[in-house]
Amino acid sequence: xxxxxxxxxxxxxxxxxxxxxxxxxxxxxxxxxxxxxxxxxxxxxxxxxxxxxxxxxxxxxxxxxxxxxxxxxxxxxxxxxxxxxxxxxxxxxxxxxxxxxxxxxxxxxxxxxxx
Amino acid sequence: xxxxxxxxxxxxxxxxxxxxxxxxxxxxxxxxxxxxxxxxxxxxxxxxxxxxxxxxxxxxxxxxxxxxxxxxxxxxxxxxxxxxxxxxxxxxxxxxxxxxxxxxxxxxxxxxxxxxxxxxxxxxxxxxxxxxxxxxxxxxx
Ligand SMILES: Nc1ncnc2c1ncn2[C@@H]1O[C@H](COP(=O)(O)OP(=O)(O)O)[C@@H](O)[C@H]1O
Ligand SMILES: [Mg+2]
Numbered sequence: 441x442x443x444x445x446x447x448x449x450x451x452x453x454x455x456x457x458x459x460x461x462x463x464x465x466x467x468x469x470x471x472x473x474x475x476x477x478x479x480x481x482x483x484x485x486x487x488x489x490x491x492x493x494x495x496x497x498x499x500x501x502x503x504x505x506x507x508x509x510x511x512x513x514x515x516x517x518x519x520x521x522x523x524x525x526x527x528x529x530x531x532x533x534x535x536x537x538x539x540x541x542x543x544x545x546x547x548x549x550x551x552x553x554x555x
Numbered sequence: 556x557x558x559x560x561x562x563x564x565x566x567x568x569x570x571x572x573x574x575x576x577x578x579x580x581x582x583x584x585x586x587x588x589x590x591x592x593x594x595x596x597x598x599x600x601x602x603x604x605x606x607x608x609x610x611x612x613x614x615x616x617x618x619x620x621x622x623x624x625x626x627x628x629x630x631x632x633x634x635x636x637x638x639x640x641x642x643x644x645x646x647x648x649x650x651x652x653x654x655x656x657x658x659x660x661x662x663x664x665x666x667x668x669x670x671x672x673x674x675x676x677x678x679x680x681x682x683x684x685x686x687x688x689x690x691x692x693x694x695x696x
Contacts, residue, residue: 473656475664478599479671491659495606498574499659502581502598504591519571 459530567614
């Protein structure tokens with residue numbers, strides 16, 4: 441699924457400008473603990489999180505994660521947006537809680553680890 | 556290729572710039588044409604060690620050496636040291652306070668993530684002296 445489709449599905453605002461709209465997202469990981477994210481090994485992945493700080497962007501960078509969705513109405517800080525744009529990572533923000541946002545993506549074919 | 560050497564300082568308690576050293580090394584490896592899998596494994600191992608130096612070790616230093624076959628990383632700090640290394644290596648064991656957990660770290664997975672992603676891991680630690688985490692990742696196995 442491409443980033444604009446994901447945004448539409450979970451009614452998310454895309455906060456960054458320069459992501460690649462053709463990036464194909466195949467898998468996702470939902471977590472608030474970054475070390476749990478770093479134990480996740482799939483590629484072309486999306487991260488859903490309720491945590492808002494610069495280390496989320498850093499973790500996404502280290503993990504080759506292409507897009508991050510902030511849930512429950514949380515918005516990334518300006519400094520995080522700038523950092524993500526520099527690294528080519530898309531940032532999205534949705535009002536849905538973590539479980540619902542994850543469920544909508546799963547229902548539409550995005551898969552997790554260990555299946 | 557001759558050996559490439561890089562040194563970075565890791566400031567204490569600065570969550571905004573924590574990970575800068577790992578980010579620089581990641582870029583360097585990509586530029587050198589190292590395979591994405593190796594870049595990712597190296598990044599995870601170094602980043603977890605860098606974060607540990609920030610949150611547990613009062614900051615420290617990163618020393619990196621890259622030659623044609625491998626990358627060697629030493630993250631050192633002069634913090635409190637680790638009393639029981641076997642215990643610290645266990646998944647889920649953490650002495651991080653809630654304030655760190657609220658920042659997304661302190662799950663107790665860091666050292667095991669480092670171990671999983673490095674080919675050689677050697678940790679030297681002494682109480683009240685500090686900790687050195689030596690990581691080697693080979694470019695091809
Ligand atoms: N550089 C360090 N200096 C002192 N103690 C450390 C250091 N690195 C790790 N530790 C100890 O080992 C524990 C486990 O580390 P780790 O697996 O990275 O988990 P976490 O960082 O999430 O607590 C830490 O909670 C801490 O007690
Ligand atoms: Mg840690």
